[in-house]
Amino acid sequence: MDMPLTITTVMRHAEMYHGEREVVSAVSEQDVRRTSYSGVFRRARKLFNALQALGCQPGDRIATLAWNHQQHLELYYGVICGGYVLHTINPRLFDDQIAYIINHAEDKWIFTEPEFIPTLERLKPQIKHVNGIVVLDTDDDAGASFRNVHVYEHLLAGQDDTCAWPEPGENSACAMCYTSGTTGNPKGVLYSHRSLLLHTLSTAVLDAGGPGANDVIMPLVPMFHVNAWGLPFRAPLVGAGIVFPGRYMGNPQVVGRLITQEKVTYGVSVPTIWQMLLDHLDRSGGNLDTLRKAVVGGAATPLSLFERFRDDYGVELAQGWGMTELCSAGTLNVPGPDFELLDEEQRRQYPLKQGKPIFGLEVKITDDGDNALPWDGVAAGHLKVKGLTVCESYFGATEAESGVDANGWFTTGDVATIDPDGTIQVTDRSKDLIKSGGEWISSIELENCAMTHPAIAEAAVISAAHEKWTERPLLIAVKKPDQTVSREDLLAWFDGKVARWWKPDAVIFVEELPHTATGKVSKLTLREQYGDYLLAQNV
């Protein structure tokens, strides 16, 4: 039957068959707000009516600067199903970046938390196309001085809770998210209804992390970044409950309490947040008894985290890999039928892989000359992907800027190995790779090794210029509080753990590592600072 693949079908499905499933949002450190999918979608209809009353036109970009909560979910559906484009903005970006992407996207309205109003006020002189702002989670204008300022709840209050949703084509744009590259301006990844829906279905498959109607999901990744990895679509499609941490995602006390109190079965986050949670539970004596499944991604995850999850909390943590340009998830690593055949050490190392691609995604690795490399688990190459969920263009960019070659392959910027069964292991970012005498050295593998040292809290390995080998690895490390280790002992730690010629040439201890707006270690900053260290030291 000729029906379009739209996010509206997810909404209709959830409303008809999972309407009473609960949606819980933390509104303070102690309190939650409860509603259901029916409640969310009823208010999404009011929101759509309000957007029409505000004069929004089909295809208009509507921005959000918001945490993970019910109102943001209402915006997801009210804007996307209303035929507009939901532009989620990362509030942790620098002022100039936020101003740039608001102007570049030509956002018409910005829905914002009260705490981001000072930022927007600062940027007001730079912001061009915005008609006004709508303030979430408050009863007044929170001091905003824009031409038009509305209070979200007041805006909805006057609206009818019925509407006729438009029927956009499945290939029409419905959402966008800017990636903040380490160089140049951020680029706006544009999602179509079709790509988001197929991503939702492909990631609802069991071994792609597919939750079920009996799950209660806590998205511990922000809705302002790659749609919280698709969970705001996946959870309603399968009928799982949702527990939103609100502005408390980084507060392990609140998160830990919510998991137990709301019987969360399924959690998704980045290594740092999981680590903070386990540290808190270790101290407080809490547990994760309700958790059935946990997923980690977004950054390299140390083996110790998987072991703590399994050994101390009885939860299997599964690693995934994805990108903004892939609608989020690219792979997930769950033990398949061959797991039983592995030896003990292989099983221990297993979680460090990123797993097999989701349905609809093809992968390959290539050398610098774009020649395909074998799937032998050894050869490392530039990871390229193509498929149903790969976005083929950036907003307002030319085809040449898309990063997609003539055969449809998108260059991820990651370096990986691929096992014979298609399981990938990301060994580095292409730009972080160390090319020593023409051979590649993985900075991530060296960092993982450094971080297994009991005295090391955080470590980064960068490529430093070298007279003889052109580039050599340089280790920059942060010691744990009250722990000590000498440079020599730390370097000796690598002996027997990595190839002899991979061993870093030197160690620099620092108080803390620089991080990007999205929380990743900024190797660009480190390279600027220490890129000539080996030359200067004459190592």
Next chain:
Amino acid sequence: MDMPLTITTVMRHAEMYHGEREVVSAVSEQDVRRTSYSGVFRRARKLFNALQALGCQPGDRIATLAWNHQQHLELYYGVICGGYVLHTINPRLFDDQIAYIINHAEDKWIFTEPEFIPTLERLKPQIKHVNGIVVLDTDDDAGASFRNVHVYEHLLAGQDDTCAWPEPGENSACAMCYTSGTTGNPKGVLYSHRSLLLHTLSTAVLDAGGPGANDVIMPLVPMFHVNAWGLPFRAPLVGAGIVFPGRYMGNPQVVGRLITQEKVTYGVSVPTIWQMLLDHLDRSGGNLDTLRKAVVGGAATPLSLFERFRDDYGVELAQGWGMTELCSAGTLNVPGPDFELLDEEQRRQYPLKQGKPIFGLEVKITDDGDNALPWDGVAAGHLKVKGLTVCESYFGATEAESGVDANGWFTTGDVATIDPDGTIQVTDRSKDLIKSGGEWISSIELENCAMTHPAIAEAAVISAAHEKWTERPLLIAVKKPDQTVSREDLLAWFDGKVARWWKPDAVIFVEELPHTATGKVSKLTLREQYGDYLLAQNV
């Protein structure tokens, strides 16, 4: 990215990421043949090359008269991904029906088991467009006298195992299956790549029965009927192993042994086959210890079957509902989060429902005047559906014959109630409904009640003409061997179990009930025979 939704993507996905997963086929009562998805697809490429060599043109219909086994799976992919249309024929149809659908579909080649050659030879004078036949599972022509007779294995032997698969549009037809209506000629339901792929994804969702890579699936429903409910696509997509019962689907000894020997975790079948299997296991003392999930559908399932599965074999049997016109699955009934809230009796009756629709399928019930009825679990109406997996036309039929109304709703011919959460329970076929004094009586509910009587083996309730009430229910029953019950006592069995005015007006005991070619009780035959019984008896 603009990539079509084709079954070819399933093949590519399975070959890349689950290539070594095993495909097992029973070749005799004792022996199996083993290969892998890679092996199947390698031979599918040879098959495609062979079909091209035979002169097949894009869109040609290629028919199969075949059991569930590896070669049939090769045909599924070689034909479908080759750009042809796979026409699976039910060998249990009557001669005239088989001849009709071969001619109607204009099949070019027929791939057949040796045992169906006598049938084809009989029909040869009637068959019009067929170029020749290809004999599976044999080394010679098995006595066939068609103009062109090939042996499948010989045909493949000479072919290259590489090929360039065509890239048909996602809306192009790729498979067809005729439904044998009780009146008129069979109608050919045409499947597009897109509808089959979306059905595969929607049924790979956990609560739609979604298996995983660690499952080993046994399809105990024929590949010649509604694509074995989609399992030949679903299993490779998720990377599950397959165990095909070959020609032994109706042999519970072979099936039971295969389940244990091959560690089958996931089985799908109709009530009769499951019942035969449990009867055999009861007698032989076998078990279903490896089975993790079992699905039943295709006919009304007595409560006792669910109880035997749970109590005697520790397996939760889940009921589904579907149709040829829906690519197969429409609903599946698995306990959701509200199951805990039910009382004991509600839980006991729970498996009798057919469950919630899969993603992409909308349902409604209407009265005779096409007015929507409430979802209250009480009102019973004509079940209508629309959605991504509903086929909108029959092969060679006009739009008016499609059964789809102007708003896109397809009339299923079933009568159902819908719970507030969208769970459906089929209470009857529209044409089997008894309209007594304008009120509806469900024949299925009366049959279920009759079959709970310890002396009754099988029962059918038909609508019989009645002077005062126009129609009244008439019970036709088969007693178990060596069991006895009087007409009066059997009627008294309904007291307190159904509404007083639903109680059948009379009972007829027969030696056996008539069945259709697909194994269902032929109520049409019963109505022809006994429709005037009440008038004649003056009951």
